[in-house]
Amino acid sequence: MSFDYDLFVIGGGSGGVRAARVAAGETGAKVALAEEDRYGGTCVIRGCVPKKLMVFASEYAEMASDAAAYGWDVSLGAFNWDSFKSKLEAELDRLEGVYRRLLAGSGVDSFDARARVVDAHTVELSDGSRKTAKHILLAMGGRPVKPDMPGAELAITSNDIFHLPELPGNILILGGGYIACEFAGILNGLGVEVTQYYRGAQILRGFDDEARGLVAEEMIQRGVKLHLGTNIESMERAADGKIRVVATNGDETLFDQVMFATGRAPNTDDMGLEQVGVKVGRGGQVIVDDYGQTAVPSIYAVGDVTDRVNLTPVAIREGMAFVETVFKGNPTKPDHDLIPTAIFTQPEMGTVGLSEEAARDQGPIEVYATSFKPMQSSFAGRSDRVLMKLVVCADTRRVLGCHIVAPGAGEMIQLAGIAVKMGATKEDFDRTVAVHPTMSEEIVTMKTPVRRA
Incomplete structure (x- = not known):
């Protein structure tokens, strides 16, 4: 049977792009990739890269204070969010262009469209066209999810934080994982009054107790109002446009913004996976074996959509292992042990x-x-x-x-x-x-x- 492509990749994030361009560039495979949003995925467009740039921006106020202590005559003006945001957007545009050029340079056909799986060797694009492939690679990544509570629609997520028209005067961040804690520090450093609620006994669950305890102490020392054992009871829009939040401890507070950082879910909704025999877990994750293969032999998956180790370098390693296994005849298991x-x-x-x-x-x-x-x-x-x-x-x-x-x-x-x-x-x-x-x-x-x- 002849196919349109040797490989069709769904998802233009780090894992999918790496697998596509290595398969095409190093093995001569005929490869296509479909991405419904922006190339670069969570990491480049709404994750690690813009977040790290915001971390850098947020640290300069403290640097200026230290410089004065070291004898420098310095004066620091106000932080200009508009100036930073426009430069940030330009950098993300540049990086997306790099990803597109890498794919094109490797001979990969790109489709700016949503793709669904129709059968073991066929995908359907949002324009109605269908493409066949010997192998399909699922690399759709994940997305932030909001908990089910009254007024949840008033909150933003980490996806939205980079696009705020202006910095809020104060913000409530709900969550205790690394995304919640990172943005608490970032916004606090940029001059926003930050309150953080976490329902657990200590932030950064799963990490070393002594280490996460020190991080929590230092965050509080730097001005973050951290409330442990606390959750949101309800939220509503107040008359002045602010968000009135009632907490489980009885506190009632007005915030300019509320950000949920309460977990992520794999992007497997309405993908046609279960209908073709791909097994999906209770959390929506694609179930794969040690080589990334799903229950359908021609369909593989890498990255956050499998909800194993949700880190960009891991998705890239998984993409490389997939190419070694399927296109180079060298069965390779990605190594998930001892990841810094x-x-x-x-x-x-x-x-x-x-x-x-x-x-x-x-x-x-x-x-x-x-x-x-x-x-x-x-x-x-x-x-x-x-x-x-x-x-x-x-x-x-x-x-x-x-x-x-x-x-x-x-x-x-x-x-x-x-x-x-x-x-x-x-x-x-x-x-x-x-x-x-x-x-x-x-x-x-x-x-x-x-x-x-």
Whole structure:
């Protein structure tokens, strides 16, 4: 049977684009890709990239204050949201253009359309046309979801935050995950009065308790009004246009904006998947095996639509593994073990491997940790604290987890992640000479465990 294409990719995010252009460019496969929105996906258009640029923007006020403490005669004017936003939009346009050119340069046919699966080898575009392919790759990503509560339609999500016509005077952020905490820090740094509600006992669930506890303390120290064990009871539009929020603790407050950061869902609605035999989980995620293959042999899936490890570099790795498996005859499983992660809260948090709590459940451990005031901010008169922490297996001496809360933690954890991935022992860390004076030197100078479990 002949097909229009060897591969049809649904979704123009990082995973889908990488798979499409490598399959076309390196194996000579005839490839097409359909994207109903903007090329680049969540990361480039409404996620990591604009968020990180907003993090940079939000840190300059503190830098100016520090500069004065270091003897510089500085004066900082007000933050101009319009100026920043127009430059941000131009940068996202540029990056989307890069993605489009990469696809075109690899010989991929692009369709600016929504695509649905019709059968094991056919997709239908929103213009009604149908395309056949030997293989179909699902890479539709995910989207933020709002909880079901009175007045939920009044709230925005992380998708909307970059397009606000003006910065609010105050905002309520609902949620305790990394997206909620990152935007709490960003908006606080830009001069917005930030309140954050989280129904749980501590933010950043699933991360190391000591590390997330320090992040929470520092966020509060910097001005975020963090309310734990608190949720929204209801919301309504007040007469003055503000949003009246009634909290589960009885508080009633007016906010200019309310942002929900309460979870994401895979984009599998109305895709025709279950009708053709693709198994979908309770959360809407596409069920795949270790090689990304669905219950339909010709259909694969990568990235957030599978709801495994929802990170851009992971989606890219999965896309590469798919091409190796299907088009290069080299069955390859993407490696989801020991993935270094950065959370761009303020302060930043970098982590790789097991938390102290998870490691403790697996066997005897030693914990090496130190918390201190870093030289740069201490000299400037700030009370910021940082954390360096290693979780070590007591039997094998292997470093099971590394957790850093500090400025630049994301940069540090990328390098520490190599050592942990290689199986470095505590003694390997000890044999490494410290780089002085740095914050990260503490990672190799901690000689005595603070506790054993």
